[in-house]
Amino acid sequence: MPQDAYAQAGVSQRAADRGVAALVAELSRIETGRPSRSVPLPGHYASVLRLDDRTGLALGTDGVGTKMVVAERMRRFETIGIDCVAMNVNDLICVGAEPIAMLDFILCDSADPEICGAIGRGLREGAELAGIEIPGGEIAQVGEIVAGYELTGTAVGLVDLDRIVTGERARPGDVVIGVPSSGLHSNGYTLARHALEEIELSDSRLGRPLGEILLEPTAIYVRAVLDLLASKRVDVRGLTHITGDGLNNLLRLAAPVGFEIDEPLPVPAVFELIAELGGVGDEEMYEVFNMGCGLACVVSPESEQPACEILEPHHPGARRIGAVTDRAGEVVRRS
Structure with a gap:
């Protein structure tokens, strides 16, 4: 597939963003006759x-x-x-x-x-x-x-x-902890299906039938995060569900900061297969898919160890993947 394979597969994120902006422009004008x-x-x-x-x-x-x-x-x-x-x-x-x-x-x-x-x-x-x-x-x-x-x-x-956790308290030097995904979760399937369309769903080259891998349920992070928020040992400064837009979802946090992901979580083999067969570049893969990280938690530096100790029993493999930087609006990935 050529550059911007997701759009070629039939999904334009830019068009979706424009659609959301048009919708929100109208909804923001709602008058109820009472304070919002x-x-x-x-x-x-x-x-x-x-x-x-x-x-x-x-x-x-x-x-x-x-x-x-x-x-x-x-x-x-x-x-x-x-x-x-x-x-x-x-x-x-x-x-x-x-x-x-x-x-x-x-x-x-x-x-x-x-x-x-x-x-x-x-x-x-x-x-x-x-x-x-x-x-x-x-x-x-x-x-x-x-x-x-x-x-x-x-x-x-x-x-x-x-x-309320808005991300506004995130500061340069804070730690980003990645929590593993269970697979594709529920994003990017149009691109994934187009990339893998020549393979039977019964194909087991990844160790399990491809159909089973694609249907692996999305991980639910509720109990882990509630434990994290309840802990007096952890200062949670931001929480990010890694869905469409991948790690760029970190920029939805309110603070004027950036992020450097220097130790990303392992990438499940199914993503590598999509990239290979679909001719999808590394940059676009990380913009469309979670690439093995389903949730990112921003915590203070001293909270890193206790946060990982809380998350690990719920979702093995949770660990530091990067840090907050002073480069506002920028997500840099190094691997």
């Missing part, structure tokens, strides 16, 4: 509304994207619900919130009870891993619009207003 409850968190992972003087309600929404295409081809829907939960709750924890519930939304051409049941089993498992409830949801049968299934969710959580 919104806590300003521009560009962050979740929105927060003030419930009272102490408590905020965190909200986020996300879906599984075209990972569902792989599930449909494999006729395996029992784990895709885990991905839906993960993509939502992992965003909420990045503002320091404790997720408490999620609603799911299934868009399909026709609701098959067997498929819906399998999706439900994954949602249940994901909810139990995250410690949340799923008290309701919606199924919309719109065969004139879609062929197949789409799965999204909207999650809510609670956060003390004076403990």
Whole structure:
């Protein structure tokens, strides 16, 4: 594939950014006739509304994207619900919130009870891993619009207003700790599928069938991060869910700083295969995929060891991957 392989595969991040900007421009003009409850968190992972003087309600929404295409081809829907939960709750924890519930939304051409049941089993498992409830949801049968299934969710959580994690306290010299991903998670599947389209999903050159590797559920980081935030030994200054845009997601933190990633986590073999067969350059790979790092935690230098001790039992392999720099708006990767 040529340069900007993701756009060639059918996904233009630049177009998406322009679309978001146009949408937000209109939504920012909403007049409710009363003072806004919104806590300003521009560009962050979740929105927060003030419930009272102490408590905020965190909200986020996300879906599984075209990972569902792989599930449909494999006729395996029992784990895709885990991905839906993960993509939502992992965003909420990045503002320091404790997720408490999620609603799911299934868009399909026709609701098959067997498929819906399998999706439900994954949602249940994901909810139990995250410690949340799923008290309701919606199924919309719109065969004139879609062929197949789409799965999204909207999650809510609670956060003390004076403990919202924005990243504004990050300082040069702070440590960036990387927490391993379980694989592709739920981003970049359009590019991945195009790069791997000549390989059967049963191909086992990576030690397991390719389809199983692509359907590996997204890691859920809730319990690890809640333990981190509760620790008196750790000063958490920023939390970043590494999704689309890769390590550039670090720039969503509020402080005017940069980041140097000098000890990146090991890259799973599936990413190397995508790069090789898709002709995707190293730079674009790190802009589209998590490349083995699903979450980044920014902590004070003295918090590095206790933070790793807390994260490691939940997600083996969590360790320092870099540091905060004074080069604002810049993410430099050295390997």
